[in-house]
Amino acid sequence: MVPYIFVAAAVLAVIPILILYKIHSSKLKEDPSLRDKVQTKFMIGIAISEAIPIILIVYGFINLEPVQTISALFIPFLIVLFLMAYAVFFILVNKRIDVTPESEETVNAFAMVSLPLSMSMPLIALVSLFLMMP
Numbered sequence: 001m002v003p004y005i006f007v008a009a010a011v012l013a014v015i016p017i018l019i020l021y022k023i024h025s026s027k028l029k030e031d032p033s034l035r036d037k038v039q040t041k042f043m044i045g046i047a048i049s050e051a052i053p054i055i056l057i058v059y060g061f062i063n064l065e066p067v068q069t070i071s072a073l074f075i076p077f078l079i080v081l082f083l084m085a086y087a088v089f090f091i092l093v094n095k096r097i098d099v100t101p102e103s104e105e106t107v108n109a110f111a112m113v114s115l116p117l118s119m120s121m122p123l124i125a126l127v128s129l130f131l132m133m134p
Helices: 002-030 032-049 051-062 070-094 104-131
Strands: none
Touching: 002 032, 002 051, 002 070, 002 104, 032 051, 032 104, 051 104, 070 104
């Protein structure tokens, strides 16, 4: 059951980040001059949304123990990998939709900042799952 704690932490981290990205990137597409204000609100939103996943990661590390068979980790690995691929796809596709030439540079920079932020918790989950291998 512990592997799914890490999966839950990854899911509860990535989904809010993608929602925040969608909201704030649409604001940047409308008015690129709001870059500083939008990025500040985005970072504050990420900090707030990461609280529960961080608690889950700590709880998972407290209860970390090797699994009996490696097959118990296949589904959690696949879920986390799918989540990472979906986040990358979502951000890269969204940065190309409805972008004006004036806002293109700002939206691209915002997407490149958002990618590593959305990948951090799934990477921690993957490392945690590797630590559980027998």
